[in-house]
Amino acid sequence: MASIGDIGVGAAINILSAFAFFVVFALLRIQPVNDRVYFPKWYIKGLRGSPLSSGAIVGRIVNLDFRSYLKFLNWMVAALRMPEPELIDHAGLDSAVYLRIYLLGLKIFVPIACLAFTIMVCCIRLLRNTHLDIFWTHLVMAYVFTFWTCYILRKEYEIVASMRLHFLASENRRPDQYTVIVRNVPPDPDESVSELVEHFFLVNHPDHYLTHQIVYDANKLSKLVEEKKKMQNWLDFYQLKYSRNQSKRATVKTGFLGLWGDQVDAINYYSSKIEILSKEISLEADKTVSDPKSIMPAAFVSFKSRWGAAVCAQTQQSRNPTIWLTEWAPEPRDVYWDNLAIPFVSLAIRRLIAGVAFFFLTFFFMIPIAFVQSLANIESIEKTAPFLRPIIELKFIKSVIQGFLPGIALKIFLIFLPSILMLLSKFEGFISRSSLERRSASKYYIFLFVNVFLGSIITGTAFQQLNKFLHQSANDIPKTIGVSIPMKATFFITFIMVDGWAGIAAEILRLRPLIIYHLRNFFLVKTEKDREEAMDPGTLEFNTGEPRIQLYFLLGLVYAVVTPLLLPFIVTFFGLAYIVYRHQIINVYNQEYESAAAFWPDVHGRIIAALVVSQLLLMGLLSTKEAAQSTPLLIALPILTIWFNRFCKGRYEPAFVQYPLQEAMMKDTLERAREPNLNLKGFLQNAYVHPVFKHDEDDVEIETDSEDRQQEPALVPTKRQSRRNTPLQSKHSGPLSSSHSEVDGGAS
């Protein structure tokens, strides 16, 4: 174990480098030219105009106000200043609750760290003589920490549940409050899917059924639209190039990747391409709508009241539980359209396959990587490409390749891992993007637990561990791991500093979006709208972010009793991350959907799992010491923790999966009193149209998903052009002026 001095030096280096990041960030963010990189959220909300369009040229690019350089850490204060209700209004409940995870880390670990240091540092000196007393100290600490963690977890669950219910109750009318998605509509020889759905719900929900929208398989159409958008980008690029230098028109080759083929005029070429694609798109759109084969056996069914929808979403419709499956429709932005037509039996098989695949991915992922590594060594490169030999044989390059290649396969794998896990989740057939992200997060956490946490403690691949565990006594597994835990404390402290601290500091710099924005800005941007598109605000990325936080919870809980020295590093991580992500959420990220904190049960469950793991490992560790016979005293801990989890599940989880009828009735009654003439049918008619059908013929932009509709339309008048693509609007009524008030005005 490294000395405290070593750790101090490491900490100093990491603190300095993090500080350096912050200084660079502070300098970059106040340059007007970077404004759209560091404050995209405000542009999207329409609350910030472009600094480029006003003032002197130099002042538009470089900040000349030297006072602002003095207050270069002010952003931290600013990030903390926005109160939570405003934050929810501004960035949605998902983001606000996501921040609470970091806060939860502080709430759990700050008191634990204080207590641990008081007890461990003071008492152990006094009781140094007897080993038994150390055991008792450990025991008492384990109980106190567990109770404290559970207490905080319960309180937090309660708060988040009531925040969610309050959010659902106070938010504006949204299509998903009235809508249920029905899947596995059984085939019928006489009736179309649309007729069948209408008849079924007219018969079985006669007083509540309002309307429905069928789901088209528009995947081919999407591809064409995507293609057209790419062509449009090229056209823009060449047009901009021509407008800057009118002496010369650019040319392109028509062959593969523009590498060969006839030389033609670029602008003409792309214009004609776009024309052809537009025709194809309108043909394909007509075909999709008219061809019965492109109609999926699924539909979005809307009801006259929230009560009717709540009833339909929570009940079984048919005596065959595999057809007419109903569940709450996700928010229109949240729908993952590709998965809407998977039949029930296929779903079961897909889950089995995905489960087996994930198992192999977790435990055997080293095998293909080792294989690739063995291929990608110098000898095989020389064999396949002999002409490279003179270059490779240079000593410097050789050593670089030898040091670099073995790692690169692993690195590439780890970069692509979240995407692989997301693909697996998509394969499993979830129908909303939020559930896909939650599912991927679970998988990623398991992967991190096995390959980072266990893998660091017990060296060797996951499969070797598994094999070892299978041949070990059930009692010995926690013992083996528990014993190694104290020895790995230094490693994990370094890990926290490098991965946690430096990672967060790098996050705030946004180097990649910064570079990409400036490249795009230079090559593509003609109009304000283009500049808007060039922004890449990014999102929270729950599927990778949350499992990483969970790793720190796990480390903190495991080491709280054994090596409390680790706790300050964890606390620093949570504190730093809280500030940085609060800033990012306020100024940068643009949420793509709103699930109203549906992920909290997962967060809670994983912290509970970490708690149980820490208890088992402590039992393993203590059983090897002198006090082996007293470990049964610890058995009650995991049992109580698991029971606590079940209690919380029963008490709070329903708020995240069901919608109480009382709430629905209350909102319905209020609404009926306030707006007796509401034209709900008009409001819901086209809410769940596939995004690809929402584009206007002359509009390139298709992705209306990034739309933000939480805020009061009256409060934040958006300037975005893409506003006109909101799902709120009928696809046949064109003009920009259409808004909520118009939709709401009709007769009921």
Place this chain on the structure above:
Amino acid sequence: MASIGDIGVGAAINILSAFAFFVVFALLRIQPVNDRVYFPKWYIKGLRGSPLSSGAIVGRIVNLDFRSYLKFLNWMVAALRMPEPELIDHAGLDSAVYLRIYLLGLKIFVPIACLAFTIMVCCIRLLRNTHLDIFWTHLVMAYVFTFWTCYILRKEYEIVASMRLHFLASENRRPDQYTVIVRNVPPDPDESVSELVEHFFLVNHPDHYLTHQIVYDANKLSKLVEEKKKMQNWLDFYQLKYSRNQSKRATVKTGFLGLWGDQVDAINYYSSKIEILSKEISLEADKTVSDPKSIMPAAFVSFKSRWGAAVCAQTQQSRNPTIWLTEWAPEPRDVYWDNLAIPFVSLAIRRLIAGVAFFFLTFFFMIPIAFVQSLANIESIEKTAPFLRPIIELKFIKSVIQGFLPGIALKIFLIFLPSILMLLSKFEGFISRSSLERRSASKYYIFLFVNVFLGSIITGTAFQQLNKFLHQSANDIPKTIGVSIPMKATFFITFIMVDGWAGIAAEILRLRPLIIYHLRNFFLVKTEKDREEAMDPGTLEFNTGEPRIQLYFLLGLVYAVVTPLLLPFIVTFFGLAYIVYRHQIINVYNQEYESAAAFWPDVHGRIIAALVVSQLLLMGLLSTKEAAQSTPLLIALPILTIWFNRFCKGRYEPAFVQYPLQEAMMKDTLERAREPNLNLKGFLQNAYVHPVFKHDEDDVEIETDSEDRQQEPALVPTKRQSRRNTPLQSKHSGPLSSSHSEVDGGAS
């Protein structure tokens, strides 16, 4: 391992004794004096008159028709002759589906036995030379048997699910189809529970709410009524005694247990006692109804349609998921009244305590028994009761005590075990008798699995096993057990013959009810009605019966591949049990409630568990043989089996826990068309009154639970007096003539 000859001798003995039982039964059952012991079901249904009231005296007691003695095994044919739909009409769906468990055993094990014998006996002789081939034979057999079992299980699940849905759809109007039980009504300072319930459901289910009944805490009242009934029995006894011998009036002592105190006239004493109790009862009844403290925070809420009830039962009502808990009301007979008022938090704690208690009961039950055994030896008896020494010191008695006492504590424990488990389940707070029985059955199965199955294979107490397993590698546990399996085959064959065959043969004799009936008949019976009460038809006792059957499934599946010799014994068991229980269900048992086969998911799940256990043990067994490296080929089996279980759960289980809205709507529509003027409120008004409130002042009999209301009232005109206590009837309208048609006739 005993030779086949030994087993043959054992089998012969057991077959002979079982045959003897059947002969005795055949002789006893055709004696008219035993008619009410062997055919009580028909008396309860009112389809059989008392043979005692007609014909010559001798003919009324002993059967003199010698031809009937010749056909003494005819009952078996008769039992098999009743077709299943008639059986469902006659004895309810629960009983009919319970019989299907035995049939399922035959369906699984007859083909498996045939195949196993063909393969094992023939092929192994041919392939005797190589061990690997035996391994392959085992492997193929394991796969074939698993697929066959799963195929049959799936088919059976499908059949039972459709039987249940058909039963629910075709049965008569029953109060539980319209009724939901709501628990944890929150306390309100201004409103009574009744007002609160009415307001809540009027607001949240305005179009569907019809009426409700509040639940009284009538436990004290029940006790008084019970007491009165006991007194009435004694009064009857002494009055009968006096009427037989009018010369002498009996006297009793008023003190404890009638052992001391004043000597008084018995008839006068009990008459006055009953008078006092009657007054107390009416006082207590008034108090219960009027005292707000005796009103539980629960209610039975009835709806205007099945659709409304289905919606309310399947949805969450309040934003706090621990109040206003709704679920389907059990059948009125099925309600377990004592548990209706347990709050949510207390429920969670009760489950935890019950879980821990059950764990200790299963693994440590030997400790108190060993303690009792150590107390109950001869030395301690002599010490506490020295005056018994001369008797005990007699050699014969001493040896009897020494051989008898150590076992008796265990035997008593095992006899009381089902009651203890039932108490544990009651403590957990289930509100219907059917769910209590299902829960107890689960517990009993686990107990049998640990203490009978594992306990027989690995000698030693359950706790020693547990300790051993904890110190063993996860891989080694199935190995340890698997290796012992073939060696224990003889033991289990004997077990099947003694416990299974003889147990079934004893079941049909009904010795205990036979004796009790004749004693009661002699001492208490005055009228036909008394004689009816003296009958003890008994019930199926799902909580002990089903886990025992499951033990045979487990044995059959475990030994199918390893020692197929065991299979004929299992098949014989299932065949014999099927016939015997079919006879008992048709002629004897009187079902106390109808849960519409709600237990099938449990049955299915336990067979799956047995299948997985058999696969793991086979893997353990084979891994010790030469083919150790090939065992991974078996890993797919448990994974596939568990996946199959999840598939079945998704596909069929909803039919057992939910009620599809389509079905509800269909029945509602039909009913509205057939009986537009139905007075549903009148029908439901008093359906869920606590049974204790249903007795008439002059009527002693309270238990109306044994009422049978499945059959069409027109088809089977009942002769039972207790008919007038059916829950269908208002407690104020008295006459016997009241029937369905009257209730149905009013205005809606």
